[in-house]
Amino acid sequence: MQLEKFNYDNKIVKYFAYATILWGMVGFLVGLLAALQLVFPVFNFNMAETSYGRIRPLHTNAAIFAFVGNGIFMGVYYSLQRLCKARMWSDKVSWFHFWGWQIIIVAAAVTLLAGFTQGKEYAELEWPIDIAIAVVWVAFGLNMMMTILQRRESHLYVAIWFYIATWVTVAMLHIVNSAAIPLDFMKSYSAYAGMQDALVQWWYGHNAVAFFLTTPYLGLMYYFLPKAANRPIYSYRLSIIHFWALIFIYIWAGPHHLLYTSLPDWLQSLGVVFSVMLIFPSWGGMINGLFTLRGAWDKVREDPVLKFMVVAVTAYGMATFEGPMLSLKNVNAISHYTDWTVAHVHVGTLGWNGFLTFSVLYWLIPRIFQTKMYSTKLMNWHFWIGTLGIMFYVIPLYWAGFTQSIMWKTFTADGVLQYNFLETVTHILPMYGLRAFGGFLYIVGASLMVYNIVKTVKSGSLLDNEPAEAAPRPSLAAVDKKYQDSNWHRWIERRPMQLLVLSLIVVSIGGLVQILPSFLIKSNIPTIESVQPYTPLELHGRDIYIKDGCYNCHSQMIRPFRDEVARYGEFSKSGEFVYDHPFQWGSKRTGPDLARVGGKYPDSWHYYHMIDPESMAPGSIMPAYPWMTEKEINVDKTPAMIRVMQRLGVPYPEGYDEQAIDDLMEQANQIAANLESQTDEQVIPTSEIVALIAYLQRLGTDISREAPRADLDEE
Amino acid sequence: MMKKFKSTAGRTIAGFILALLPFVELAAQDSQGKTLREFAAQLQPIEWTLIWISVCLFGVILYLGYFLKTLAYDKFYASDSGGVSKIVAVGVLTTALFLGSSTEAMAQTGGPADFETTITLMLLLGIIAIQLVVIFHLWASIGSLLKKPIDRPVDKPYLMATTVWGALWKNMNKSVEIEREKDVLLDHAYDGIRELDNDLPPWWKWGFYITIIFSVIYLARYHVFQTAPLQMEEYEIAVARAEAERAALRATSPDITEETVVFLDSEEDLEIGKTLYVTNCAVCHGQFGEGGIGPNLVDDYWIHGGSIRDIFRVTKYGVIERGMTPWQDILTPVQIAQVSSFVKTLRDTDPPNQKEPEGELYVPEEETGDAEEADEAPVG
Structure with a gap:
């Protein structure tokens, strides 16, 4: 041949x-x-x-x-x-x-x-x-x-x-x-x-x-x-x-x-x-x-x-x-x-x-x-x-x-x-x-x-x-x-x-x-009524959380183990994450779980902790994020963010994108004022740190929203 | 040979059934199978380990026995004298008997838990010892059989091995000897790479089958028969166990609550309180109570009240909206009392960098001399 x-x-x-x-x-x-x-x-x-x-x-x-x-x-x-x-x-x-x-x-x-x-x-x-x-x-x-x-x-x-x-x-x-x-x-x-x-x-x-x-x-x-x-x-x-x-x-x-x-x-x-x-x-x-x-x-x-x-x-x-x-x-x-x-x-x-x-x-x-x-x-x-x-x-x-x-x-x-x-x-x-x-x-x-x-x-x-x-x-x-x-x-x-x-x-x-079944069969994700979409400011905070790769060290998934419930709070349920595009469950805990960090610390704690983690947690190996107090979020993007979320099926009311910036500023001013009173420092309401704190303080709190704790009422 | 194998297999199965009899009985007591599960839950990790070792050794005995029979047959074209079967039978029967009696003992002994555990451990160790003797015997028999010369050509690789390891290795892999690999060399070559067509190694094949069987049983247990706890059930079991432990603890030392707490003035308690304060509280309230994110703890102004009971209550439940952590899941009631007492001792220490006073002036009970003091008297 x-x-x-x-x-x-x-x-x-x-x-x-x-x-x-x-x-x-x-x-x-x-x-x-x-x-x-x-x-x-x-x-x-x-x-x-x-x-x-x-x-x-x-x-x-x-x-x-x-x-x-x-x-x-x-x-x-x-x-x-x-x-x-x-x-x-x-x-x-x-x-x-x-x-x-x-x-x-x-x-x-x-x-x-x-x-x-x-x-x-x-x-x-x-x-x-x-x-x-x-x-x-x-x-x-x-x-x-x-x-x-x-x-x-x-x-x-x-x-x-x-x-x-x-x-x-x-x-x-x-x-x-x-x-x-x-x-x-x-x-x-x-x-x-x-x-x-x-x-x-x-x-x-x-x-x-x-x-x-x-x-x-x-x-x-x-x-x-x-x-x-x-x-x-x-x-x-x-x-x-x-x-x-x-x-x-x-x-x-x-x-x-x-x-x-x-x-x-x-x-x-x-x-x-x-x-x-x-x-x-x-x-x-x-x-x-x-x-x-x-x-x-x-x-x-x-x-x-x-x-x-x-x-x-x-x-x-x-x-x-x-x-x-x-x-x-x-x-x-x-x-x-x-x-x-x-x-x-x-x-x-x-x-x-x-x-x-x-x-x-x-x-x-x-x-x-x-x-x-x-x-x-x-x-x-x-x-x-x-x-x-x-x-x-x-x-x-x-x-x-x-x-x-x-x-x-x-x-x-x-x-x-x-x-x-x-x-x-x-x-x-x-x-x-x-x-x-x-x-x-x-x-x-x-x-x-x-x-x-x-x-x-x-x-x-x-x-x-x-x-x-x-x-x-x-x-x-x-x-x-x-x-x-x-x-x-x-x-x-x-x-x-x-x-x-x-x-x-x-x-x-x-x-x-x-x-396929996990998308088609509803019983795979039991609905939780009190879980609501993120506020516009929290969405921005979430973007920062993702941008700086927090998920590389922090999980947002409390497993049903006695120690995790004792350490982090009630174990996580799939119904809590229905508005999370993308999910942020994480795969490694170099730092603690954050699924229920919301409300655990005062805003000022997060403020100081982000600027210098060791000031709040001596010996911590977390990186410092000092620029977050100065760097600002792009507020103008907010309506578009809301519209994308709506397309993804997040149930914001019709036309909410128009109102989103007002809501964002209101929440931001509130957190900034709170921070100023707690820290005696000038806080820019549209700074990254405010948005991030808004997101962190929201994490895992929806599930208990209907049942505020009676034992905390002032006597 | 097949006939002989069948008889061994028959005996093996009989032995297994015998070994499992007590389990079957236990299961029969309750149609839900709960007794069996409760029984299994009582076993200590060391007992489980020993049981697993025993089961593995049992597998080794079966394999060695089977191999010895095959070897004897292949070496002499003849059935064995029955000796091998006897050795295997001894191994199987002792395992079965001991397993049977030990599980029965475990199920029936009504004595103290320590005693039961000791008996079980002794029985399990006894079984393992006998199994080891059987294995040693089988091993030696294989070794001596390998040394016997053969006067005819053989095609089974393990017959040519000189050590027991070598023979077993060859038997487990069923590789064609390198010297004769031309027999299984395929006729194609890719860029000069040739391929042999060795059989799948039996251990690999059987391993694969076993994982498949494992998977079927696994899914059936969790999702069809529901005899194994899924994660929610596991969690409930763990919580129930913790509750029981806590209840037992409280039975001996009653819980301190915000109603019953008193100032602990012993040096030991205050020393522990100080350590707890430095690790947990100093971050927000300052190393010396001078305040930080949280209010100072040294003056007479308190946001939520300054009595030992107030401090205990705020420490225990926290003040979420102001950022005070609830400590009830992290510290024990005694620890909360200790740290609260330590906080009381900070009064008027006047550390540097003090935060300005917050809250209302609290008038200590000593000065008012009202009924509160009586309330703080030790309970009981």
């Missing part, structure tokens, strides 16, 4: 590799800054742009979408061409994809620091960027699918199944979760509210982990691990079973992020059982990776690339075992809202994503530059320092999370809480210090890699277009005939479009079963 000659595009791989390294270092350094802020609040630098509430989203977005995102594209562009025996379909689309993604990252970094956020974790970016992401993602999918359709191989290798499922699922998640109504160019409000928003968000958030951090990286593992070890994949049939089981089951597990919240019980239970059922499909990937190394363990001792891969796959196995355990309600009751979750996530990201990315870089850079890695010794140093860094990162955080949770739950013999919240924070600060040190070590290791790669690149020369040749693909009918006796799965392996559609169907089921 006549062989066709063609080229692999290595230049695009190089660019994605460089972007991976660059954004990786940025993401790590921002992470280190965030870690330091938790130990030394001075690192918040008293500026809005550098305060923890904005730095933490920048870290997570940079690490996930910039570092791992570019890592995915690097690996896919390298492996897909070779697995398809074809060049990428269109160089133009490749470059559009590359530059589009980098511009999105820069835009994300700038807007996140500037405070433009939708206020939903890992989905913070505002709507214009969301649209740009969708466009670039479609370009990537088009380029990938067209390359696959033009392939010279008759069947698709397992790595490509994972790439296809990744693409279709991420597209679905991103579009559904980002649905919002814009207020203006850089501000929008989530289309969903309260419990429903929470459900959609964690369906998205959990599966961002599944389909951005896991499935594409499994695809990379399936290509680069057997390549590096020069061994055949252990079990083809295991890869089939674990692929389909994994993508089907993963989608259902989102509610395990909302255990013991006011999410309906049936959804919580589904979240638990599907998480438990995930263990073995996840481990299928680990087994297929580790067992592929059978007969190559002597090489693992020699080759740092394989060492990185072994730790990555092992970290994957540990994280995917721990995840289901954390989804058991009795474990989750301890772990949730604490640093335990943070530690768990970092086993996955630092171990699995980080180390696999490093191994791919070390394997691929010398190949496209036609040389050898500059120093194997430095690679080994990177490996050991990085591993040590992970240890120093996660072990103290496990300890911190467990300790803090137990402290939260401890009652004295008299039946009152033993520790106030702040004591539980200051107690674990040394652990935070060790964590920051672990992160520092990880960065030291990565820096060695940067140096090593720079030296390697200098010593080699890029093979821009790598020549290759292969026979053209026989017709589908011919292949069908040839393989008619082989197993059923081979059929779909030669039909990429059918594989794409089937994947979409498989991943849609879980979401449909969980999300």
Whole structure:
């Protein structure tokens, strides 16, 4: 048969590799800054742009979408061409994809620091960027699918199944979760509210982990691990079973992020059982990776690339075992809202994503530059320092999370809480210090890699277009005939479009079963009559709460536990959040829960606390927000805000937008006057701090509005 | 071989039923199944742990017994002499008997709780000890069997292992040996990557099945039979338990209320009161009572009254509209009395930076000498 000659595009791989390294270092350094802020609040630098509430989203977005995102594209562009025996379909689309993604990252970094956020974790970016992401993602999918359709191989290798499922699922998640109504160019409000928003968000958030951090990286593992070890994949049939089981089951597990919240019980239970059922499909990937190394363990001792891969796959196995355990309600009751979750996530990201990315870089850079890695010794140093860094990162955080949770739950013999919240924070600060040190070590290791790669690149020369040749693909009918006796799965392996559609169907089921009923069946959110929409000033305050990322440290969800009710008040009910676009339940309590902070402290307490938290709570690690007394809200936006809320179904009376500014000013003047009398300081009624105090004083108070406390009447 | 397996399986099931009999009886006493749940709720964490260890060891015994039988059969093309079955049977029966008697003991002993716990623990430890002996025996048997030479070609990887671990590992994974992996090498290659077609590892497969079974039972328990408490019920249980504890505490030391509180003048109480003040109150009322956000606590002017009972009441219930926190969920009545007493001692200490007086002049009871003093006399 006549062989066709063609080229692999290595230049695009190089660019994605460089972007991976660059954004990786940025993401790590921002992470280190965030870690330091938790130990030394001075690192918040008293500026809005550098305060923890904005730095933490920048870290997570940079690490996930910039570092791992570019890592995915690097690996896919390298492996897909070779697995398809074809060049990428269109160089133009490749470059559009590359530059589009980098511009999105820069835009994300700038807007996140500037405070433009939708206020939903890992989905913070505002709507214009969301649209740009969708466009670039479609370009990537088009380029990938067209390359696959033009392939010279008759069947698709397992790595490509994972790439296809990744693409279709991420597209679905991103579009559904980002649905919002814009207020203006850089501000929008989530289309969903309260419990429903929470459900959609964690369906998205959990599966961002599944389909951005896991499935594409499994695809990379399936290509680069057997390549590096020069061994055949252990079990083809295991890869089939674990692929389909994994993508089907993963989608259902989102509610395990909302255990013991006011999410309906049936959804919580589904979240638990599907998480438990995930263990073995996840481990299928680990087994297929580790067992592929059978007969190559002597090489693992020699080759740092394989060492990185072994730790990555092992970290994957540990994280995917721990995840289901954390989804058991009795474990989750301890772990949730604490640093335990943070530690768990970092086993996955630092171990699995980080180390696999490093191994791919070390394997691929010398190949496209036609040389050898500059120093194997430095690679080994990177490996050991990085591993040590992970240890120093996660072990103290496990300890911190467990300790803090137990402290939260401890009652004295008299039946009152033993520790106030702040004591539980200051107690674990040394652990935070060790964590920051672990992160520092990880960065030291990565820096060695940067140096090593720079030296390697200098010593080699890029093979821009790598020549290759292969026979053209026989017709589908011919292949069908040839393989008619082989197993059923081979059929779909030669039909990429059918594989794409089937994947979409498989991943849609879980979401449909969980999300649709919670929107359609009213009993899922029992109505509470006394819960009213926010006042215009409170809406502004809520915007500030979201803008400065308060949700990164404060939950608004009191779980029905004795200690939480004693500490924060009556447990939260789903009916209380029906006007919350977006929901702000949070996922971590670095600070105390705020669901019922309304009325707990005087206005002046909040005033002083925002200017200098330590003046009210000595030892607090909360950043200071002194500019809030000067910075003013944009009152003119108020009518438009009301109209957007009305479109979202919040029942303000007809024509209320006309009256909103008057109401806002009345409430603002009242709070300002109150503050002035309590603090003897000039307070600007339209300052951010007044709006924020209005919002905070409202939180959680509606539920008791009908029953004022009799015991407080003046005698 | 299948026949033999069936007989082992039969015995196993019989053993399990025997072990479960006491549970069945208990459940039968109440159609709601409440007795069983109450019984389960009485178990201490250590007992649960031991029971789980025992159940796991039981699984290990079954697996080792099954493996030993398979190994013996494969090695000699023959059924075993019955010895293996006997060992397994001993393991199963002792587990069953002890579990049975221990649960019955737990259910029926009417003695003090400590005594019951001790008996239960001893029984459970006894079971575990016997199980360990059985496991050791099985382990040794497998080891000695592996050492016996075979004089014919074999296709089962675990027959070629020399250690028990190795044999079990191979049996658990059912991997084709590397030397013979060509047999399962598939005919395709992707960019040079080949694929083997090893079977699914049995432990993986069974693990997956077990999680599915777990899920079905889990959903059924919570949502069909409703025998496990959902979160509201869990919360009510926890609150009820706390209430009971508090009631027990109050039975021995009566509660102090705003009606019964008196000034506590012992040095010890005032010292505790001071500590409580510094941690909880100083933020708003100043380190020395000079005032801050809140009013000063050193002059004779009080917004809500200056008697010990007034201070106790305001501390306990708070004054939400003025920002005073209610402390009744955070401090105990005794602590509120202690801190209120300490506040009384701040009078006329005249610290620097005093906030201007607020509220009305309060005339201390000593000076009026009216009935209030009598009211503050100790109760009882």
